Amino acid sequence: QSALTQPASVSGSPGQSITISCTGTSSDVGGYNYVSWYQQHPGKAPKLMIYEVSNRPSGVPDRFSGSKSGNTASLTISGLQAEDEADYYCSSYTSSSTVVFGGGTKLTVL
């Protein structure tokens, strides 16, 4: 199972919006509404930000939103804040009943 494709890095200024893409295939992202997004700060465990494409766990700000079109899922962060600077990973359930992660995207807040 190949990793999902994410941009290596994105950046934005405070207050702006950014979008991180996550491209897979019809056997993972395109085939199921089980796409998740995780935020990871250096030296910390990942934190679930979005599950089932667009659902936010309790406590996650509504500045974070998720969507999907075909084989590509997206995470949008609006009103960018300094504390949003982190690595972001997408993941998807697959046709093999496994899970595949993206390679990760480093978000820099300028």
Place this chain on the structure above:
Amino acid sequence: QVQLVQSGAEVKKPGASVKVSCKASGYTFTSYGISWVRQAPGQGLEWMGWISAYNGNTNYAQKLQGRVTMTTDTSTSTAYMELRSLRSDDTAVYYCARRVVKGASDYWGQGTLVTVSS
């Protein structure tokens, strides 16, 4: 509050085995699965597999089939991940996480660093 507390760091020689524990608290252990994810130094996340704490069913990543075994002890609400025939590229931080829905884990352990070195 939900907590997953993992065992401490390990140093192993190539060819050895390691068993990492993950003790859960703050929820009904058998109502959720446990996923295991690892992260090599400076690298991304890699899904290793998951186990149902309800019935013990497992699903492992293909690349680890035959080397990994995940188990649970419901009497102590603890999950275990054993990896055998260790190689240097198994050096990583290993995380356990509570599987909330397919492909998503909402609470994570603090991570266990496993170093494989001769």
